[in-house]
Amino acid sequence: MTTPHPVPSAVPYAVVPYAPGAGPSAWPDELRRIARPEVLERWGAVDRTPHAPRLVAAPGGGGWAAAALVTARPGTAYAKIVDAVGDVPAAARAVVAYAEEQRLVQVVWEGWTVSGEDAAAAGFAPLRPPLPGGTDEPAGPRTGYVRWTAGEGVAEPAYYRQSTHFSCGAVTALLAQVRAGVVRPESLDREAELTLWRDATNFPACEPVGLGVAVRRRWPSSSVEVFLDTEEPVLLDHLDGDEREWRAVLQRASRADADRLGVPVHGLRLSLAELREAVEAPGRCRHVLLLVSLATMQGFDVPHWVLCHGTVPGAVVVEDPWFNTGAGETWVDAHLLPVADASLDAMSLLGGEVRVRGAVLIDGG
Template sequence: MTSTYTVLPYDATAWPQALRRIARPDVLERWGAVDRSPHAPRLVVVPDGGDGDGDGDADGHGWSAAALVTARPGTAYVKIVDAVGDVPAAVDAVLAYADEQRLALVKWEGWTVSAEDAAAAGFAPLRLPLTHGREEEEADEPAGPGSGYVRWPAGEGIAEPPPYYRQSTHFTCGAVTALLARARAGVEPWQSLDREAELTLWRDATNFPACEPVGLGVAVRRRWPTAAVEVFLDTDEPVLLDQLSGSEREWRAVLQRASRSDARRSGVPVDGRRLSLTGLREAIGRRRQHVLLLVSLATMQGFDVPHWVLCHGVVPGAVVVEDPWFNAAAGETWVDAHLLPVPDASLDAMSLLGEDRVRGAVLIGPG
């Protein structure tokens, strides 16, 4: 594995000449087509000792390989957007960098790499999203890569990872995570996940427009009567209403009280304790449950909006989630949001919401 590499700042307005010598113009054009700054873009560079001083400095002399890498803040992965020049050397450098940073995994977008070359570097292919192509057409966004790859440390990873599904609206994240959980449990066929399915479940669970934890748990029980469902919410007060006041807040609070009555009638337990990260990891690992968890996007995306993610795997120091939304304007694709490892401390902080810092979660068992 390459041990000599340099990590340099990324500046799409001034490509170093050494990078221009080894990267195709169309690759550089794609790199600079979006503002990647929210996700800490970096160049991992391998010096070659030729044509210049060879020290891989900021002047860009003597590069044999380079990779553009990015990652969401508060997560435990790094993504190779492209590797250019001596591609195996560039990937080895990124792997060495990830190992030094103690990251949970490395991802690779399939813009320019073949499946054979990715496999030779130890990367496994990701299944294409169920909605591949649809989300870009509806959102007028650039198309994502037609393939993606992931490399876990030896002996770690997620067995039989699910395909990715992106929510088709800005408000159906709760419904999508529930559908993904049931599909992963083998209860729902993957081909049944579509816009009609997510909107139908959202309509049953919504507090307009958000899905609050108790209402979501009740909707899951109604949709799948034999499912083992448990809600954790460490407050008796209405949630997700901090930005509202007056009548707009009051009628949504009425609906949340009705959800608690529905939970009692349908036998969905609502635990008033805060679900700990230890309890969350145990639920996923030992009890084989899926956890729908409310988080704020402030850390990962820069705006404090409540959002549901599906927690479905654990690795040392991190929980693996599916995020049904990604920010294409910042250079994200489905490769970022799929199999997303979030360190325990980050997940603990981002899942405390609102002025009262409460945590909401819906646990769905294998039944």
């Protein structure tokens, strides 16, 4: 059961664009009065411009009583509190009011400075720490918090960050099986990630049929279906000549393997309504691995696999196994990520003049 968006609260707040590139002199005096220098230094250490950084401030005492640095990926339905300074509870109330006014379904909070007690008092629940990954790149704060502003939220899966630029398909399949209880969380590591990628890859990407076949081979008891509204090879637009042809041969072999293993390959486009119905099915543990372009969320048109595992009003909740530290992202941005329905519908159509959608449905029973 879901609940409608709440009526926006009467909590006062102000929104101010944040431009750290202009230097400390450009920051509002009210912010410099309530924020420690080391916090402002960390805020400005990366270019957060792609995520529209803004300050949400709570008035008080003739100026600002509190402020929060807020960002979010484009095309999504959440707001992220990077930090709150000053009267932290007042800052949290202001951001929640702002999120409700913008009809966002979720607010997350990076645990750089906030305590678990303060987050809980503001109505935020702790997120599960991410599973250990196979990359040495910093993953962000050790803790994070979430508050849903619409619906009842969704059950939280484990989060794991892919260790390469090309193993997203394997990681989403493994995360689905962890959530279904087929794979133990502690066994999801770099070896498991790369082993499944090796079985599924079209070098280096994982195309939908090959990924579905690899999942069936690895877990024969799991029901697997592939939805791909073309019979032509996919994810090869950037290649030509022999580099394209030998990968097309492998894709044809994957289709033959699917037929032999009994993996249905539907030559149909999975609609957003059908996707929502699949992951909402009561009493079932169904997941959709969905191919999307990162053009909207990250600014570059690269195909990428995400795991769709829940829904809230107006958005599908996904796990994205990759995040962009260069834009100030952490695992808190990529975990329990609500993507607006219209945005997900658009970003999951890939290709040139002929747009196609690729998806793998896994039913864990």
